Amino acid sequence: MKNWFVQLLVILIISTIAALAINSARGGGVAIIGDWPSGTRSGEGPVVPPSAEEGDPPFVTLEDAVAKYQSPDIIFIDSRDPEDFENGHIKRALNIPFEYLDEEWEVYIESLDHDLGYVVYCSGDECETSLHLGRYLYDFGFPHIYIFYGGWREWEDNGLPITTAESSGKGETR
Amino acid sequence: MKKVLSNDYLTLAFRFFLGIIFIYASLDKIAHPDQFARIVFNYHLLPGFLVNLCALILPMAEFIAGVCIITGTLYAGARNFLLIILVVFMVAIGVNVIRGVDLECGCFSVSSRAKSASLQLLFRDLIYLLIGLALVVSRSRRWMVDNFFLSRRAKV
Numbered sequence: 001m002k003n004w005f006v007q008l009l010v011i012l013i014i015s016t017i018a019a020l021a022i023n024s025a026r027g028g029g030v031a032i033i034g035d036w037p038s039g040t041r042s043g044e045g046p047v048v049p050p051s052a053e054e055g056d057p058p059f060v061t062l063e064d065a066v067a068k069y070q071s072p073d074i075i076f077i078d079s080r081d082p083e084d085f086e087n088g089h090i091k092r093a094l095n096i097p098f099e100y101l102d103e104e105w106e107v108y109i110e111s112l113d114h115d116l117g118y119v120v121y122c123s124g125d126e127c128e129t130s131l132h133l134g135r136y137l138y139d140f141g142f143p144h145i146y147i148f149y150g151g152w153r154e155w156e157d158n159g160l161p162i163t164t165a166e167s168s169g170k171g172e173t174r
Numbered sequence: 175m176k177k178v179l180s181n182d183y184l185t186l187a188f189r190f191f192l193g194i195i196f197i198y199a200s201l202d203k204i205a206h207p208d209q210f211a212r213i214v215f216n217y218h219l220l221p222g223f224l225v226n227l228c229a230l231i232l233p234m235a236e237f238i239a240g241v242c243i244i245t246g247t248l249y250a251g252a253r254n255f256l257l258i259i260l261v262v263f264m265v266a267i268g269v270n271v272i273r274g275v276d277l278e279c280g281c282f283s284v285s286s287r288a289k290s291a292s293l294q295l296l297f298r299d300l301i302y303l304l305i306g307l308a309l310v311v312s313r314s315r316r317w318m319v320d321n322f323f324l325s326r327r328a329k330v
Contacts, residue, residue: 007251011242015235023207023230030207034215034226051212 047149049131057120057134057145062158065119065148069160074117074144079133080152089152090121091161098122098129101136109140117144124151176311185314188305189243195302196240196256203233217266218275232259243309246318257306264299267292 023029046059060068068074069090076093078085085095096105112118118137122130134147148155156162178184203210211229214220220228235255242252271292315321 004250004254007248008255009251011238011248011251011255012231012235015238016231018238019204019230019234022204022234030211030226030230032227032230033223034211034229 047154049128049149051128052131056131057138057147060119060146060148062148062150062154064146065121065150065155066160068117068119068146071117073115074119075112076148077118077120077133077137078152079120079122079129080127084123084152086165088156088162088164090155091163093121096133098133098136101133109137112142114142117146118142119146119148121148121151121155124149124153124155127151176313179308179311180313182314182316185309185312186317188309188312189246192256192302192305192309193240193242193244196236196243200233200237200240203229204237207233216275217270218273219266219269235259246315246320249315249318249320253306253309257303257310260299260303260306264296264303267296267299271296 020032023032046061046064048059052059069076076090078089078093078095079098080089080095081097081099082095085093085097089095096109120130120134120137122128122133130147130149130151134145138145207226207229210233211226214229214232215222215225236259239252239255239259242248243256271289274289
């Protein structure tokens with residue numbers, strides 16, 4: 001066996017022992033076998049990210065999101081980049097890109113109706129901006145915030161109403 | 175070219191550069207394995223049960239390999255490990271650029287901002303890879319702990 005390969009194995013073995021020892025010695029180390037989601041699902045409970053905490057706004061399933069979509073008192077908010085939003089979004093959704101939030105956005109958010117409900121979503125593939133924006137709005141004093149973690153991908157995959165770059169150019173939506 | 179790259183001082187400088195980069199990069203990941211696990215997960219390349227294990231072991235291996243390459247201990251193994259890791263990183267970033275994944279949030283994105291951030295990462299890793307390859311070409315073995323043991327063995 002090549003000498004360098006043996007050396008590499010020695011480095012990996014020492015690293016593994018050191019990493020596991022430090023992790024177990026540290027209070028609140030991570031679980032060695034992680035519990036990460038394998039993707040979005042439908043027909044079960046709502047998709048909830050591992051980073052969700054107690055006190056977060058409620059997470060909703062696709063079915064719940066569709067039901068809320070029918071209500072005139074519920075607004076959908078897309079938390080992705082403006083470019084992603086332009087490329088395609090849930091029909092009638094507003095775009096509040098979480099990564100661009102600044103004082104101007106705060107003024108805009110303040111102008112939103114606090115009596116309405118808001119369903120926040122992002123790309124759906126474990127994207128966390130919907131969770132962060134949901135928390136932000138919740139802390140801002142909006143009492144009816146829901147997070148649709150299945151997001152754009154689950155909505156689009158199920159053939160629900162969307163507006164895309166091409167369709168909005170023609171003034172059409174699905 | 176080989177003669178230039180085999181210069182003792184240049185080789186030592188490259189060893190320090192690469193070693194410090196990897197040690198520096200590993201410290202935050204070792205301190206916050208939960209946050210690094212999220213980054214590993216965002217690459218969508220590993221099965222869920224391996225994410226935390228990778229997030230724990232990889233930064234420690236980077237740290238130890240970084241120390242080894244500076245001190246010249248288990249030198250060839252450490253150098254080749256860093257090269258392999260760089261290639262793995264570049265493939266992972268490249269795959270996600272093609273798939274359209276924004277590595278910052280793990281989201282599927284078409285935004286040019288996300289793409290350019292990933293391309294910058296790719297370019298940075300390419301520079302490190304070239305420096306690592308220069309160490310492969312270099313024949314210099316001065317100022318290495320490995321040499322100390324080899325010379326003692328030769329005397330015995």
